[in-house]
Amino acid sequence: MVDVSQHKLVPEHTVLDDPDRVDEVLSEYNVSKTNLPKITVSDPALPDKAEPGDVIEITRDSRTTDRATVYRLVVE
Amino acid sequence: MQTPKEIGGIQFGLMDPETYRDMSATKVITADTYDDDGYPIDMGLMDPRLGVIDPGLECRTCGQHSGSCNGHFGHIELAAPVIHVGFTKLIRRLLRSTCRECGRLALTEEERDEYRDNLVRAEELGNDPNDVLKSAVRQARKQSYCPHPDCGGVMHEIKHEKPTTYYEVQDVLAGDYSERIAEAMQPDPDDEDDEGTGPAELAEEVGVNVGRIQEIMSGEFRPKSETRKKLEKVLGVDLTEEDMNKLMPSDIRDWFEDIPDEDIEVIGVDPERSRPEWMILTVLPVPPVTARPSITLDNGQRSEDDLTHKLVDIIRINQRFMENREAGAPQLIIEDLWELLQYHVTTFIDNEISGTPPARHRSGRPLKTLSQRLKGKEGRFRGSLSGKRVNFSARTVISPDPTLSLNEVGVPDRVAKEMTQTLNVTERNVDEARQYVANGPEAHPGANYVRRPDGRRLKVTEKNCEELATKVEEGWEVNRHLVDGDIVVFNRQPSLHRMSIMAHEVVVMPYKTFRLNTTVCPPYNADFDGDEMNMHALQNEEARAEARVLMRVQEQMLSPRFGENIIGAIQDHISGTYLLTHENPHFSETQALDLLRATSVDELPAADGEENGGPYWTGRTVFSELLPDDLNLEFTSSAGDTVEIVDGQLVTGTIDEDAVGAFGGEIVDTLTKVYSETRARVFVNEVAALAMRAIMHFGFSLGIDDESIPQAADEMVDEAIGNAYERIEELIDTYETGELESLPGRTVDETLEMKIMQTLGKARDSAGEIAEDHFQEDNPAVIMARSGARGSMLNLTQMAGCVGQQAVRGERINRGYEDRTLSHYEPNDLSAEAHGFVENSYRGGLTPREFFFHAMGGREGLVDTAVRTSKSGYLQRRLINALSELEAQYDGTVRDTSDTIVQFEYGEDGTSPVKVSSNDDNPIDVEGIADRVLDAEFGSEEEKERFLGSREPPTNLSEYAGPGLNKAQGMEVESDD
Ligand SMILES: [Mg+2]
Numbered sequence A: 001m002v003d004v005s006q007h008k009l010v011p012e013h014t015v016l017d018d019p020d021r022v023d024e025v026l027s028e029y030n031v032s033k034t035n036l037p038k039i040t041v042s043d044p045a046l047p048d049k050a051e052p053g054d055v056i057e058i059t060r061d062s063r064t065t066d067r068a069t070v071y072r073l074v075v076e
Numbered sequence B: 001m002q003t004p005k006e007i008g009g010i011q012f013g014l015m016d017p018e019t020y021r022d023m024s025a026t027k028v029i030t031a032d033t034y035d036d037d038g039y040p041i042d043m044g045l046m047d048p049r050l051g052v053i054d055p056g057l058e059c060r061t062c063g064q065h066s067g068s069c070n071g072h073f074g075h076i077e078l079a080a081p082v083i084h085v086g087f088t089k090l091i092r093r094l095l096r097s098t099c100r101e102c103g104r105l106a107l108t109e110e111e112r113d114e115y116r117d118n119l120v121r122a123e124e125l126g127n128d129p130n131d132v133l134k135s136a137v138r139q140a141r142k143q144s145y146c147p148h149p150d151c152g153g154v155m156h157e158i159k160h161e162k163p164t165t166y167y168e169v170q171d172v173l174a175g176d177y178s179e180r181i182a183e184a185m186q187p188d189p190d191d192e193d194d195e196g197t198g199p200a201e202l203a204e205e206v207g208v209n210v211g212r213i214q215e216i217m218s219g220e221f222r223p224k225s226e227t228r229k230k231l232e233k234v235l236g237v238d239l240t241e242e243d244m245n246k247l248m249p250s251d252i253r254d255w256f257e258d259i260p261d262e263d264i265e266v267i268g269v270d271p272e273r274s275r276p277e278w279m280i281l282t283v284l285p286v287p288p289v290t291a292r293p294s295i296t297l298d299n300g301q302r303s304e305d306d307l308t309h310k311l312v313d314i315i316r317i318n319q320r321f322m323e324n325r326e327a328g329a330p331q332l333i334i335e336d337l338w339e340l341l342q343y344h345v346t347t348f349i350d351n352e353i354s355g356t357p358p359a360r361h362r363s364g365r366p367l368k369t370l371s372q373r374l375k376g377k378e379g380r381f382r383g384s385l386s387g388k389r390v391n392f393s394a395r396t397v398i399s400p401d402p403t404l405s406l407n408e409v410g411v412p413d414r415v416a417k418e419m420t421q422t423l424n425v426t427e428r429n430v431d432e433a434r435q436y437v438a439n440g441p442e443a444h445p446g447a448n449y450v451r452r453p454d455g456r457r458l459k460v461t462e463k464n465c466e467e468l469a470t471k472v473e474e475g476w477e478v479n480r481h482l483v484d485g486d487i488v489v490f491n492r493q494p495s496l497h498r499m500s501i502m503a504h505e506v507v508v509m510p511y512k513t514f515r516l517n518t519t520v521c522p523p524y525n526a527d528f529d530g531d532e533m534n535m536h537a538l539q540n541e542e543a544r545a546e547a548r549v550l551m552r553v554q555e556q557m558l559s560p561r562f563g564e565n566i567i568g569a570i571q572d573h574i575s576g577t578y579l580l581t582h583e584n585p586h587f588s589e590t591q592a593l594d595l596l597r598a599t600s601v602d603e604l605p606a607a608d609g610e611e612n613g614g615p616y617w618t619g620r621t622v623f624s625e626l627l628p629d630d631l632n633l634e635f636t637s638s639a640g641d642t643v644e645i646v647d648g649q650l651v652t653g654t655i656d657e658d659a660v661g662a663f664g665g666e667i668v669d670t671l672t673k674v675y676s677e678t679r680a681r682v683f684v685n686e687v688a689a690l691a692m693r694a695i696m697h698f699g700f701s702l703g704i705d706d707e708s709i710p711q712a713a714d715e716m717v718d719e720a721i722g723n724a725y726e727r728i729e730e731l732i733d734t735y736e737t738g739e740l741e742s743l744p745g746r747t748v749d750e751t752l753e754m755k756i757m758q759t760l761g762k763a764r765d766s767a768g769e770i771a772e773d774h775f776q777e778d779n780p781a782v783i784m785a786r787s788g789a790r791g792s793m794l795n796l797t798q799m800a801g802c803v804g805q806q807a808v809r810g811e812r813i814n815r816g817y818e819d820r821t822l823s824h825y826e827p828n829d830l831s832a833e834a835h836g837f838v839e840n841s842y843r844g845g846l847t848p849r850e851f852f853f854h855a856m857g858g859r860e861g862l863v864d865t866a867v868r869t870s871k872s873g874y875l876q877r878r879l880i881n882a883l884s885e886l887e888a889q890y891d892g893t894v895r896d897t898s899d900t901i902v903q904f905e906y907g908e909d910g911t912s913p914v915k916v917s918s919n920d921d922n923p924i925d926v927e928g929i930a931d932r933v934l935d936a937e938f939g940s941e942e943e944k945e946r947f948l949g950s951r952e953p954p955t956n957l958s959e960y961a962g963p964g965l966n967k968a969q970g971m972e973v974e975s976d977d
């Protein structure tokens, strides 16, 4: 099986497992979890331990800034 | 009546029949509308309590007159309940998922709670709640018995016959069951060993006593379903029949009344607001007469609205139904009438139901009932709310006017006299206001209406204008004509980007067309081959201020699409600046002043030198007069040389498309970003004016001789093409001997095609190069191509050298006859000419066969564009609709209307493309910005202050009144004489 998460075009997906970090992100943007963009658990780019309800931090290359950070909520 | 100022939200639900009765102004019982004297009949469809339409009459319910009374609903008590067509799907869903015995949802408590949670989750996540509801119904429908232990009722299958009939499908005992049993008990005639089944034997096997079996066999007793199943098993016979039991609306209503509140929530119905039994109508609201006004025809006859006609039908049937029922008519007649009532109520709500014949007018025209008023392009939503016809708008053909500023629009006087602006008369403008009124409606700056403080509106006429003018006082309103300097909104369809609608200042002009400065053609994508545009006069101070500050053309100088200017010099402007600066010609004083006559420059700088006994000025010096004194720039021009501007002086280089053109002309872009929109507007206006004088000074025209090349060059072109033909001949030979080697991944045939195409492409290019070499530098077509004004070198080589290969679907032309393109060629001829190579030039002329192939290629181009525009237009519309709710928030995020984040930082860098300067190497010109900051840092103290202190751009007042570099200043100087 190909592990797509190792592909150079797939940006880094990390699970925010520290609840404080999640709260920090949510309060920074003043949102509830459900107002974050979504990603399905079946997404092959996700780390194996990701479960529905987790918040994922994605750091990727950007055309306008060098690196951009976005967050997504894992859903079923 | 009080109108709420802001709608926080709208909740949709069902309405309680009791509410219908409560809000009803009257019960409607007679189908008649007016009596013989023409008065509306009480408790009829035109009852005066339902509102008034005739002016002068008073509403019997609210006491107001027509216009202020919105009308009032009445009601009809239906003789029997009927189904509301709008809810047939939901009714079916409920029938299938609930138990008829106990009314509860056929789900266990746990299942029910799970689905309810799923519903909440789906709403939170923004998923479609319908998916959850459907799966709940699917789950409940699977049960054949009610899962609640205290009930266990049978769940029959529900058959829905569109639009409004429902059946319960039951397995019942066949009518001829006794015969079927008797037959099965007979011995089989083909089987000698079979002695048949005796009643006693049967009784034992089934487990009932013999007497009962006897009774069953004689047809006196109908076996219960359990006994029936055993009999079927023992005898191997089918005793069941499917029975379709029609559910009358009243049955359904009774059924739905039993459904508990907790259960309907799972089906997606809010029990707080809606009960399912309300989907079966017992009371029909009668819309107010204001919603269905009758019209009086020329012959004095009244013509009623379609809705009224439909209501008449409903009331008539309703009455017949009641009379028949009271008279004790047979069930069959009652059912027929019931169905008829259902039909009329159905078509009253929606007259375009498939499977139901639409209710028709006497003339045969289908009636326009409730749904038809709302649905579709001409319906209330798309036709009357999202888009509607507006007042204070005008449309006419556009034509160019280079003397206007790009901020202006020339408005025909007849348009200006029709469209008005409201002038509130005050102490300061009362004389002005009186003058407008005194001029009357026919003379130009006049007035069409006045409004007295008591609210009365008076029309200004030629007769009364003098007298009316004397009466105008403070506090009046005068609807005056449009005058120079008024702000209007201007638009050209298709409105594909925000620059398709911009605000312009009015200049009233004679004749019938709107006049535009040619530099605003690119944002509107307008030309003057018959294009029409729309103009809207703004009607309040807020709108006018907003248009002036945000929407004026100069504020739209930069396109948010690519972050550079979209307004700038085009076509002849660019040829003009090219002629002026490319070879840097010399001009005498008279000539130089003439070039600058249409600009605000009225004094020449120091001369560049002396020749022929007088001073001269160079083209670049003249051009530099338009630049700000502290501008420094360096870039490469479209013509290929380096343009250098030092301290506002063009030192070297050609000014062409890359300098002043629309779509990213460097100087315009820089002026807009570094100086101001106003400075850029002044510059563009003046460049256009200067360029027009320049091109007229030199003269610029293009004729057929400008595309001819010397005989010798023609021969060279022929030779190049001849060589290519020879090479192709060789290729074909190697192919036919089977020696052609195929390219990787290609067949031999494909390889040959590719090589031929390549060879011919090269032949065309070399023909082009030969032609190019023989053109003079001052050839007008060359000037236009080099400067970027219009056309390309390819266009030119096709005119002078060789048109080249024609293609359909990216291949040489291969279609037509069997194995050949035209009957002029032998079958399987692979030569260049047989497959659409045009060796002639446009100027030389095409042979008939070449012409035909050229038309084939041209046709594909036309079809392509036609298809592409419609496809891409629709794609763009969908994209815009999908993205229109996204909004950049104050915290920098981009969110949709439900506050879901789409981008965590707008564009990931949080910058607007029109607010950052950029160049080809860097998306953001950090160096340029830093340079400017440093310059400011080390400059003089004043300069430092100017850059570090907050720099407020001046408010955008009219061009005639604004501060800084604008026409007003120039005009002040002029007004001295
Ligand atoms: Mg056109």
Ligand SMILES: [Zn+2]
Residues within 6 Å of the ligand: B050, B051, B052, B059, B060, B061, B062, B063, B064, B069, B070, B071, B072
């Ligand atoms: Zn009223």
Ligand SMILES: [Zn+2]
Residues within 6 Å of the ligand: B099, B100, B101, B102, B103, B104, B146, B147, B148, B151, B152, B153
């Ligand atoms: Zn039940």
